[in-house]
Amino acid sequence: MSRVWDIPVHDSTRVRDVHVAAESASARAGLGPHRTAVATLVATELATNLLKHAGGGRIVINLVERAPVGAYAHGPSVQLVSLDHGPGIADVTVALRDGYTTAAASLGAGLGTCLRISNDFDLHSAPGRGTVAVARIDHEPASRHVRPDQRPTGPRAGGVNVSLARAEYSGDAWSWVRSGTQVTLMLADGLGHGAKAAEASGAATEELRCAAHLSPAEILKRLHARLRPTRGAAVAVAQLDADAEQLCFAGVGNIGARLHTADGWKPLLSHPGIVGAHYPATVPVHRVPWRPDSLLVLHSDGLPSRWTPPNDTLLLARDPAVVAAAVLRDAGSDARPVRDDTSLAVLAPDDRT
Incomplete structure (x- = not known):
């Protein structure tokens, strides 16, 4: 059955709720301690960004399957989705630099770190319309040594x-x-x-x-x-x-x-x-x-x-x-x-x- 965690983030108390939800989703997906820590870090950073840069928003957490071949299925990934109607990101390239953050209450990870430690990370931002970011955390870290011709x-x-x-x-x-x-x-x-x-x-x-x-x-x-x-x-x-x-x-x-x-x-x-x-x-x-x-x-x-x-x-x-x-x-x-x-x-x- 489709388990859903949907958390509105409009004040600082909700950041803790997002952290707990990410832990719960990771446990349900069967992630180990290290990958669970990754999921909670990314989730908390996304929630913090919503408060500091977008005036609030929403975090939706789903468990999603990688495309299985025939009857064989991999374990589920934890998918974290951040949605807001904020001002948008002025310079996405700068925002995705590892460690870049302008939020005093941030963990200091920034979107660049979320990009690096997630198995998949992508976002779209439009001035005046807001930002959507998606991160997926698998059971194992993504290999950083895969050549372009070896990518799926x-x-x-x-x-x-x-x-x-x-x-x-x-x-x-x-x-x-x-x-x-x-x-x-x-x-x-x-x-x-x-x-x-x-x-x-x-x-x-x-x-x-x-x-x-x-x-x-x-x-x-x-x-x-x-x-x-x-x-x-x-x-x-x-x-x-x-x-x-x-x-x-x-x-x-x-x-x-x-x-x-x-x-x-x-x-x-x-x-x-x-x-x-x-x-x-x-x-x-x-x-x-x-x-x-x-x-x-x-x-x-x-x-x-x-x-x-x-x-x-x-x-x-x-x-x-x-x-x-x-x-x-x-x-x-x-x-x-x-x-x-x-x-x-x-x-x-x-x-x-």
């Missing part, structure tokens, strides 16, 4: 998941798997919210690991059988064949999908129904070209229906989780409070392109 290649995926009213569990879940040249991204929204909804979406992510070799339509049929004992879920499956440069998409229920290309954004429509309960007789499969500038966003119905897709080319080139978090931040407001669990998953091309 291929499409990338990332996402963010928040629960209604900051509940312990979200009824949404997303996952991705690799099989040969194919990458499959799935997002599931368990019917309703709470533990029972999380049970349904969690069953979908477990089953996906055993179905990576199947087509989107076959995956949905398999998920329908797997989810019968649960209350069911809305599910969308996007499968990218990098060699064929083609994206196949199929969805059942109210999962939204937007595809970005050089011509702009276009929707990919899901079919009405509930996987595990009311499965349609036929499910349309959309096949569209995938180009080096393509990007796919899947989202549950917790996101406001009239959200505006971003057109900031600098943002779209960032880590997929940064893109997802920026969409989440910009789509919500006090005037449009979230009325359900909300998750976004983003599929992006190989970052070498």
Whole structure:
């Protein structure tokens, strides 16, 4: 089930809450003492930055899986997401220098140190709009001696998941798997919210690991059988064949999908129904070209229906989780409070392109 830690940071007492949440997430992920210390340091530094530079913000902590190959899955990583509507960072290059900090109450680590000690770290900042930063902490430190030609290649995926009213569990879940040249991204929204909804979406992510070799339509049929004992879920499956440069998409229920290309954004429509309960007789499969500038966003119905897709080319080139978090931040407001669990998953091309 999708465990979520969502902490508003608007005063100094919340920095301690973020530290405790990072410890809890690390324990749940099975991180050892050293990697737990890394996670808490990065989390605390991000929270401190929110207070000192942005006038407050929000830290969201999820457990995310590295893309498993077939049924094999690595242990989860702790993903720390910082979101704010502050003034933005004037000079990102300077801010990312190791040890650079302007906050008197900072640990002295700075964003540069967060970049160095995290397995993944990326951020996007725009003047007057705020900053989104994402860090992931794995079980082992990242190797600093990997040549560029030894880096993992291929499409990338990332996402963010928040629960209604900051509940312990979200009824949404997303996952991705690799099989040969194919990458499959799935997002599931368990019917309703709470533990029972999380049970349904969690069953979908477990089953996906055993179905990576199947087509989107076959995956949905398999998920329908797997989810019968649960209350069911809305599910969308996007499968990218990098060699064929083609994206196949199929969805059942109210999962939204937007595809970005050089011509702009276009929707990919899901079919009405509930996987595990009311499965349609036929499910349309959309096949569209995938180009080096393509990007796919899947989202549950917790996101406001009239959200505006971003057109900031600098943002779209960032880590997929940064893109997802920026969409989440910009789509919500006090005037449009979230009325359900909300998750976004983003599929992006190989970052070498």
